[in-house]
Structures are given as C-alpha cells and as structure tokens.
Amino acid sequence: MFSIKSLFPAVTKAEWTRQVVADLKGKPVESLKRLTPDGLETEPFYTNEDLAQLPLATNQQSQQTGRSLGWLNVPGVRFETESETNTVLRTGLTKGADGFLLDLTEAKTEEIQWSRLLHGLKLSDTPVWFRVDGQSENVAMALKQILPYQLKGGIVDEPVSRSLQSGTHPDAALAQMAEATRLTLDSPHFRTITVGSTVFHNAGATATQELAFTLNSVVEVFDHLTNAGLTMEQLIPKTALTVSVGTSYFTEIAKLRALRILWQRLLLHYSIFDRVGGPIRYSIFIHAQTSTFYDATATPYNNLLRATTEAMSAVIGGCDALTVHPYDTVFGEPDEFSTRIARNISILLKEEAHLDKTLDPSAGSYYLETLTNELVESAWALFLDIEKRGGLLKATESGFVPGELEKAYQAKVEAVKNGRILVGVTKFRVDEEVRVAKPVKFFETLPVLRLPQEFE
Structure with a gap:
C-alpha cells in the first residue's frame, strides 16, 4: 500500500x-x-x-477533562438603574451575548430592586456574573429570595486581590464569600469563589508570576473558607479563575493551558480523593478577559486589534467564558459602537473562524506543548517559594511580591525603550485627537498600570 x-x-x-x-x-x-x-x-x-x-498525556488530559466545546461570550455591563441596565442586558442577548459580567461595585446592593433588574432574564438559562466589592452574601440572599431555581453564573468578588491593592484585611469579604457559597450549594453552576490574576497582570507580572501568584491566592482563599467550615468538596466546584490575557500571542495560549495543569497539581496537594482512591480530576472554570495593561490612548483603534489577538489566545488556550473590553475602556466610557465591536469579536471567532469546533486546538504543537510545560514548572517553583515565605499576603507585606512585580514591569518598559514596538504608540503613531487616560491608580501595595503610559 x-x-x-x-x-x-x-x-x-x-x-x-x-x-x-x-x-x-x-x-x-x-x-x-x-x-x-x-x-x-x-x-x-x-x-x-x-x-x-x-x-504529554497528563498535560493534555488536563485540557480536556470535564470540558465542553466553545466558550461563553460574556460582555461587561456597568449597573446604572434597574430599568436601564435591564434593557442593556435583554438587548445584548438578541445581539449575540451568552451571558454578562454585571458590575455592581458602585451600587448599594441592598437597595437594588432585583426583580426589575432581572426582569425577562432566567438565570438558569442565561448566566450572569455579579461583580461586587465585599457584598457576596447580600447578592446571594437577594437572588435566593426571588429566583427559586438553580442558578448559572456567579459572584465575582476578589477579597485577596483587593487586599493586595488597598492594604486592608480580606477577612470580612471572605466571610461574606463563605456565606454566599453556603447559600448557593444547591446551584453547582453558580460560582461564588472567584480568584483573579488581573491584579498581578496590571502590575506588570510575567506569565510565570501571574500563574504562581494566582495559585497562591487560591490557597489563601481556600484556607480561610475551610477554616469557616466549608469542605474542599464543596469549594472546588464553586470556584472560578479570572485571567487577564495580554498581547504575547503564544505565551498567553500556553499560560491558560498551564493554568489547567497547575490546578490539577494543586488539588493533588490538597489530597482530594474519590471513592476508589484516585485523585478527582475537577476541571476549573476559566473566565478570560482581554487586557487593559497593553491598551493605549494614542492611535486607540489599534486597541481593537490587540483585543482580537488577545481573544484568540484566550479561546485557543481554552477559556470557558470570555469578556472583551471595548477599545476605549482606558480613556472613556464605552459607547454603543465600542461595546458592539467588543461583543462581536467573540462572535466572529465563533461564527467565522470556527474556533469553537475543537477542544484544545493547540494540542500536539511542538512549541506550545513545550512552552506550556516550561510555564508549569517555573510557576510551580515560584508558587512553592511564596508558600515557604508564609503565603501570598505575608510575602506581599514583606515587600517580596511588590518588588518582583516592579522588576517585571520595569523590564517591560526597558524592552520598549530598547526597540520593542508598541504599534501606534512608539511606531506608526497617529494622534487623531487628544485623549486623556483615566487616572492610573496607585495603592498601598500593588498599582494598576498600563505599559503604553510611559510613552504616550
């Protein structure tokens, strides 16, 4: 033959x-x-x-266990009034959104008329993630009062991340997270424990640092919640990881793949076993969002292209939900045009690029498999180092974590000064009009930065 x-x-x-x-x-x-x-x-x-x-077999299994094809298109929506926000949500569903990330951080959740806000939405079909600031229990109680069925979506509150920026202790918000988890144990697809990498990403972290410090954050949260009486078997299915995805195309693909492998490794260290004595291979739900760290106010339409490559990295890397930030997020309030374009990026990747047809499409790539494994090992080593230093909060208080992030950020700045191109910022720049960036936030410990700000 x-x-x-x-x-x-x-x-x-x-x-x-x-x-x-x-x-x-x-x-x-x-x-x-x-x-x-x-x-x-x-x-x-x-x-x-x-x-x-x-x-290879173990690494690839981590990408496939417990997962289904495709991802959820989850635009971000900021709460205005109940009626206005409800209109935005219902309209979004007719325009291709699968769910929403609803920002309630500036709202008083105890005063929200929830029935009016969620009118016409059924959270057993349409997942909604509610971003809050230490109000997890309040939201969970409100939802339980008006919605008698199993919920989808979750509550996005990151007490550890907030603590790293403000210097305040996360205990009160973690106590709310524990109660929200207890209240919604009957809704396994409503995740109340969210740990994010954005606080590290926006401080200039490398991919290794982002992965390691995110794992350290998980340990901080799990230790507190188990001390509050919840079991690991209750916590794990209720957990989601939020990851910012930057412009380094292949590295970001490998970063998400590495995160799934690291998650399995972390669970083995928690000694999670099933009835026959083998490790339970829980899949982790990953919500990816495009980066604001690389977005520019100069020649800002280039942010559209940045978001597209970031979104491609996210979905090829295997995210379960994707939020694409509008191109004008860093210098203005997104309008109807920028919001529509952001939402449509995910739709194009599905409907025209067909990236939702294959599970783990980069599997077998000589380069990406190698890079994934290298990120796993480098991040795991850093994770263990932080734990030896007493955990993430103590390593931050001692100055180690802020110092390492500052080094990483300055290395990025120096790379641009020495020839790395930021399109539309350091090369091919066209200043169509003067745009003023939203103020850069500096906290007691970790800052919120943008790489282009040094050159605009």
Whole structure:
C-alpha cells in the first residue's frame, strides 16, 4: 500500500540542527535562541523529539477533562438603574451575548430592586456574573429570595486581590464569600469563589508570576473558607479563575493551558480523593478577559486589534467564558459602537473562524506543548517559594511580591525603550485627537498600570 510517509522520510532533530548550522555558515545555532520575559529560553525550532521529554498525556488530559466545546461570550455591563441596565442586558442577548459580567461595585446592593433588574432574564438559562466589592452574601440572599431555581453564573468578588491593592484585611469579604457559597450549594453552576490574576497582570507580572501568584491566592482563599467550615468538596466546584490575557500571542495560549495543569497539581496537594482512591480530576472554570495593561490612548483603534489577538489566545488556550473590553475602556466610557465591536469579536471567532469546533486546538504543537510545560514548572517553583515565605499576603507585606512585580514591569518598559514596538504608540503613531487616560491608580501595595503610559 502506498504511504505518504515514504515520500517524506523521518528527519531527526540532530539532522535539522546540522542543516541550520550549515545555513548559518558555521554560526552556532545557540545564537538563534531567545529569552522570553519570564526568562525561559526558546529554541529556534522544535521537533517531535521535544515532546518525548514531556508528560504529554497528563498535560493534555488536563485540557480536556470535564470540558465542553466553545466558550461563553460574556460582555461587561456597568449597573446604572434597574430599568436601564435591564434593557442593556435583554438587548445584548438578541445581539449575540451568552451571558454578562454585571458590575455592581458602585451600587448599594441592598437597595437594588432585583426583580426589575432581572426582569425577562432566567438565570438558569442565561448566566450572569455579579461583580461586587465585599457584598457576596447580600447578592446571594437577594437572588435566593426571588429566583427559586438553580442558578448559572456567579459572584465575582476578589477579597485577596483587593487586599493586595488597598492594604486592608480580606477577612470580612471572605466571610461574606463563605456565606454566599453556603447559600448557593444547591446551584453547582453558580460560582461564588472567584480568584483573579488581573491584579498581578496590571502590575506588570510575567506569565510565570501571574500563574504562581494566582495559585497562591487560591490557597489563601481556600484556607480561610475551610477554616469557616466549608469542605474542599464543596469549594472546588464553586470556584472560578479570572485571567487577564495580554498581547504575547503564544505565551498567553500556553499560560491558560498551564493554568489547567497547575490546578490539577494543586488539588493533588490538597489530597482530594474519590471513592476508589484516585485523585478527582475537577476541571476549573476559566473566565478570560482581554487586557487593559497593553491598551493605549494614542492611535486607540489599534486597541481593537490587540483585543482580537488577545481573544484568540484566550479561546485557543481554552477559556470557558470570555469578556472583551471595548477599545476605549482606558480613556472613556464605552459607547454603543465600542461595546458592539467588543461583543462581536467573540462572535466572529465563533461564527467565522470556527474556533469553537475543537477542544484544545493547540494540542500536539511542538512549541506550545513545550512552552506550556516550561510555564508549569517555573510557576510551580515560584508558587512553592511564596508558600515557604508564609503565603501570598505575608510575602506581599514583606515587600517580596511588590518588588518582583516592579522588576517585571520595569523590564517591560526597558524592552520598549530598547526597540520593542508598541504599534501606534512608539511606531506608526497617529494622534487623531487628544485623549486623556483615566487616572492610573496607585495603592498601598500593588498599582494598576498600563505599559503604553510611559510613552504616550
């Protein structure tokens, strides 16, 4: 029988290397190696031989266990009034949204008329995530009073992240999170424990730091909630991770894939076992959002392109829900046009690029599998180091975490000063009009930064 392989005999990595050296006219192949911002060394090329050194089956299983195809298109919506916000939500459903991230951080949740706000929405079909500021229990109680069925969506409150920025203790908000979790145990698809990477991402973190510090945050939250009487079996299905996705296309794909592997590794260290004695392979729900760290006020329509590549990284990396920020988020209030374009990015990736048809589409990529594993190992080592220092909060109080993030941010700034291009900021810039960025926030510990601000 004819075989196509007979036309293309196998070539070893050593043979490829010899050919590369010959093409370089004797220059060593090592000269083509590069360092990522994480300090990881990338080879000029990869082959199947590189995969033989990886725990490939385990890593790929982590991407597939408990998951379904596709992702939820979850636009962000800011609460105005009950009627106005309800109109925005119901209109969004007719325009391609699958759910919503509803920002209630500036609202008094105890004064909201919930029936009017959620009129015409059924949260057993349409997931809504309510972003709050230490008010998890209040929201859960309100929803339980008016909605007698199982809910989908969740409550996004990140007490540890808020503590890292403000210097305040997270105990009160964590107590609310514990009660919200108890109140909604009968709704397994309504996640009340959310841990995010954005606080680190927006302080300039590398991918390794972002992954490691997010795991450390999970440990801080789980330790508090188990001390409050909840079991790990109750906590794990109620947990979601929110991850900001930046412009480094392949690194961001690998970052999300690495996060799933690290999640499984973390659970093994919590000694979670099923009835037959094996580890329970809980899939983690990942909500990805496009980055504001790389968005610019100069030539701002380029932010549309940044959001598109970030969204592609997120869905190829395997997010379960995606929020695309409007291109004008960093300097104005998003209008109907910018909101529609942001929502449609996710729709295009589904309906025209068909990226929802394959589970873990980067599986088997020589480069991405290698990069994923390298991020796993580097992040795990940093995670353990932080735990030895007493955990994330203590490592932040001691100055270690802020110091490491400051180094990472300054390295990014220096890279741009030394030639890395920010399109529309340091090159191909067109100032159509003067735009003023929203004030940069500096807190007691971790700041909220943007990389382009140094050059605008």
